[in-house]
Amino acid sequence: MAEKSPPPKRANRAVQLGDMLGNTLDPALRRRGFASRDLIANWASIAPTPYDTVSAPDKLVWPRRDRPDPEGAVLYLRCREGQALALTHEAPAITAAVNRYFGYLLVSRVKLSPNPLTTSEPNAPIATRALPPEKAAQLAQAVSNIEDEDLRAALEKLGRGVLGKKVTLS
Numbered sequence: 524m525a526e527k528s529p530p531p532k533r534a535n536r537a538v539q540l541g542d543m544l545g546n547t548l549d550p551a552l553r554r555r556g557f558a559s560r561d562l563i564a565n566w567a568s569i570a571p572t573p574y575d576t577v578s579a580p581d582k583l584v585w586p587r588r589d590r591p592d593p594e595g596a597v598l599y600l601r602c603r604e605g606q607a608l609a610l611t612h613e614a615p616a617i618t619a620a621v622n623r624y625f626g627y628l629l630v631s632r633v634k635l636s637p638n639p640l641t642t643s644e645p646n647a648p649i650a651t652r653a654l655p656p657e658k659a660a661q662l663a664q665a666v667s668n669i670e671d672e673d674l675r676a677a678l679e680k681l682g683r684g685v686l687g688k689k690v691t692l693s
Contacts, residue, residue, distance in 0.1 A: 555582040569624045578602040581636035595631035601640040
């Protein structure tokens with residue numbers, strides 16, 4: 524009796540997007556001095572506030588191997604215009620934050636990259652549509668008994684957003 528061979532492995536299996544892109548990006552990241560994408564992918568949680576949003580890692584420059592003293596790499600950061608002075612001043616704190624995140628001496632210094640950080644600006648808030656008079660009156664009546672002005676204004680803003688999306692208030 525012939526043995527059954529195992530079913531063939533599927534070549535079209537589902538793969539996570541991060542795994543697929545990571546394999547594509549790894550050679551480019553290695554040319555920039557990054558052994559993995561951890562520093563770039565987790566920059567928002569590594570860098571101290573506000574530098575997590577106004578800067579991004581550009582490249583790591585490792586010291587030559589023939590040096591007797593082990594020292595970390597130089598991290599070059601891109602930053603938004605107007606943030607270079609503050610970033611230079613806070614370089615020791617950023618260095619400490621990176622090394623603390625990884626748990627070993629990865630970065631010895633932080634320098635600024637000559638290339639600026641060009642990211643898209645945060646999306647502008649979406650304007651809500653003007654409410655029909657009957658819905659505006661219904662909303663005003665619903666929040667009229669709230670005494671705190673700030674809370675009333677916040678609830679009215681929330682109500683305008685909800686009612687502006689064609690959801691009925693019950």
